[in-house]
Amino acid sequence: MIRPLAPFTATLNDMAQLVGASLHGADLTFTGITHVDSEVEAGDLFIAVAGAHVHGATFIDSAVKRGAVAVLTDETGLAYCTGVPALVVSDVRTAGALIAASLYQNPMRDLMSIGITGTNGKTTVSTLLYQIFAAVGRDSGLIGTVETRIGAEVLKSSRTTPEAAELQALAAVMRERHMRHLVMEVSSHALSLKRMKGSHFAIAAFTNLTQDHLDFHKDLDSYFAAKAQLFTSEYADQAFINIDSPYGQRLADQVKIGVTTLSRSNTVATWHFTQTHKVARGVEFSARGTGGILIESRTQLSGGFNLDNLLLALAIAVECGIDPIELAAITPSLTGAAGRLEAVSLGQGYRAFVDYAHSPDAVSNVLAAAREFTPGKIIAVLGCGGDRDASKRPLMGRALVDGADVAIFTSDNPRSEKPSEILKQMTASLNFQAPSQIVEDRTDAIRVAVALAADADTVLVLGKGHETGQEIAGVVTAFDDRLVLAQAIEAKP
Structure with missing residues (x-):
């Protein structure tokens, strides 16, 4: 976390009054604030908030060892604040945000x-x-x-x-x-x-x-x-x-x-x-x-x-x-952002793009945009992320089939889910024929799309955009659609 060079200070008592917190322990001055124990600097106020799976209070000892002088937490977290002053509030997230803005003088x-x-x-x-x-x-x-x-x-x-x-x-x-x-x-x-x-x-x-x-x-x-x-x-x-x-x-x-x-x-x-x-x-x-x-x-x-x-x-x-x-x-x-209808060009006769589209509307929009400049076929690759909104998967699948001439369904950060199950949800209600197909491995799917492309066509690889990793079963490996697409184009006879 980058911080300003200029010194900033605040007292626990002043911040307690600002956010309606109770102060447990002595008043003192702190000089920074963070909720990440590994980013604590000497003099920091450490924010210990309840997370989805673990309470941030379990990291208080680690934060104190790194130099935290006080803790902002709730009643549950207070029990972990042995020997360190604490500001206690019911809404730690709001209090932490208001204290951070105040410390750095808005x-x-x-x-x-x-x-x-x-x-x-x-x-x-x-x-x-x-x-x-x-x-x-x-x-x-x-x-x-x-x-x-x-x-x-x-x-x-x-x-x-x-x-x-x-x-x-x-x-x-x-x-x-x-x-x-x-x-x-x-x-x-x-x-x-x-x-x-x-x-x-x-x-x-x-x-x-x-x-x-x-x-x-x-x-x-x-x-x-x-x-x-x-x-x-x-x-x-x-x-x-x-x-x-x-x-x-x-x-x-x-x-x-x-x-x-x-x-x-x-x-x-x-x-x-x-x-x-x-x-x-x-x-x-x-x-x-x-x-x-x-x-x-x-x-x-x-x-x-x-x-x-x-x-x-x-x-x-x-x-x-x-x-x-x-x-x-x-x-x-003016140019677009990285991974937003970003061209991948190695002198091939067809056009190729990567786009971050990962909602039904975004998929429809980017396919419609490609239709405006594509005299030939639109060949599009798309997957849906795991552990995310499952209700949009059939809608994204429908958007792909409706907007592309060739729809290739594949994986996109399946995370803890089985790629095959995600693909079933995307395609269960769809009727599509070859050359449209399901290719579970994303690299293979991109290669298939490029192999099908002829001059005047457009290849679109959708969903990941600027991202440079693919998460499967909790393991993130390097994966950049732009690089994989470029390699497929280069390798095509």
């Missing part, structure tokens, strides 16, 4: 922070904004699924939205290094698990909402409610919302902060396209926005969903004070 409020949420598009919108800010000379930070950036420095991301202590430390480092903006993805998990408490954005943006993560949220309304939390005065000053989905319109109708609406074609929306025209390797477009602003330009991004992502990025950039004329000049050079 760094997100000192940056022009932008939070992006939605089922699909978060990574692309965030990446586009980061590229725009860089192009106009504004140093910025980026936090998301693929990577974390502080200016030009690149850090590995462990999850879409970091835990609260890590997030606030990152924002403090960005402030210390004079970043002007923070652009980050905000997941529904982060909102539900209180990681965002104490955070505040100048702008919160909503891309869309379709079925995903129902293993965690149980139903779509609960999923929507989790994301809708971001669009309140607690978390944001203003909202940018795409209203083309029913949930987007619902959100725009219910929020109490200022709203800017966006749509691909609905002229009622503040930002919308007035014209789009497909050209070789891209789209020329005209977009209207706030106050009648007109941006006419060209993008190399493919697919209607990427036009939605681009429009959102442009609208936010204008709100951040970037000249629309400058944006029009920048837009042709």
Whole structure:
């Protein structure tokens, strides 16, 4: 975990008053905060929260040995706090997040922070904004699924939205290094698990909402409610919302902060396209926005969903004070995020792409995008992850069969589940004929797809995108769709 160089201090007594905790033991000063015992530094407050399988209090001794001077925990965890002061609260996650924000003096409020949420598009919108800010000379930070950036420095991301202590430390480092903006993805998990408490954005943006993560949220309304939390005065000053989905319109109708609406074609929306025209390797477009602003330009991004992502990025950039004329000049050079319709080209006659699509809507969208530029067949490879939302598996299978000319079903991080069982759930209700097929081994599936490809075709390998590992029965081995696809292309006679 990266931390700011500048010293920060807080007292247990002050934090007890902030979060309504009871202090057990002497008051003292602490200088950092973390929930990971292996990342403890001398002077830290250690957060011991109940997890899904084990209570963090079991790591208190380890944290103290590494230099933790106090613990934030609940009544259960208090029993483990022998000889170390403790702050005790019922809601440890909220308290930890609020203490982290307070310790680092609310760094997100000192940056022009932008939070992006939605089922699909978060990574692309965030990446586009980061590229725009860089192009106009504004140093910025980026936090998301693929990577974390502080200016030009690149850090590995462990999850879409970091835990609260890590997030606030990152924002403090960005402030210390004079970043002007923070652009980050905000997941529904982060909102539900209180990681965002104490955070505040100048702008919160909503891309869309379709079925995903129902293993965690149980139903779509609960999923929507989790994301809708971001669009309140607690978390944001203003909202940018795409209203083309029913949930987007619902959100725009219910929020109490200022709203800017966006749509691909609905002229009622503040930002919308007035014209789009497909050209070789891209789209020329005209977009209207706030106050009648007109941006006419060209993008190399493919697919209607990427036009939605681009429009959102442009609208936010204008709100951040970037000249629309400058944006029009920048837009042709903007590229998508890693693993998002990312081309793999070794001079072959057919086109080949890797994409992170792992929800029914995302699969349909990327296949529709490929159809726009594919004169031949679309050959697509797809699997579903294990230990995740099983209800979307038949829907993803249906989306693959409906959108591709050749559908190849395979494994994608089966984790603790049997790949064959996942594949049965994907395909049980489907009727498909050769050359569509089930190929359980992912490497073999990609090779089969490439072997079937002819000039004018498109090969799509879906689901993993930027990921570089494959988890089977608890063991993660190196696996990068981009590399495997490139090797298959190279090996084809």
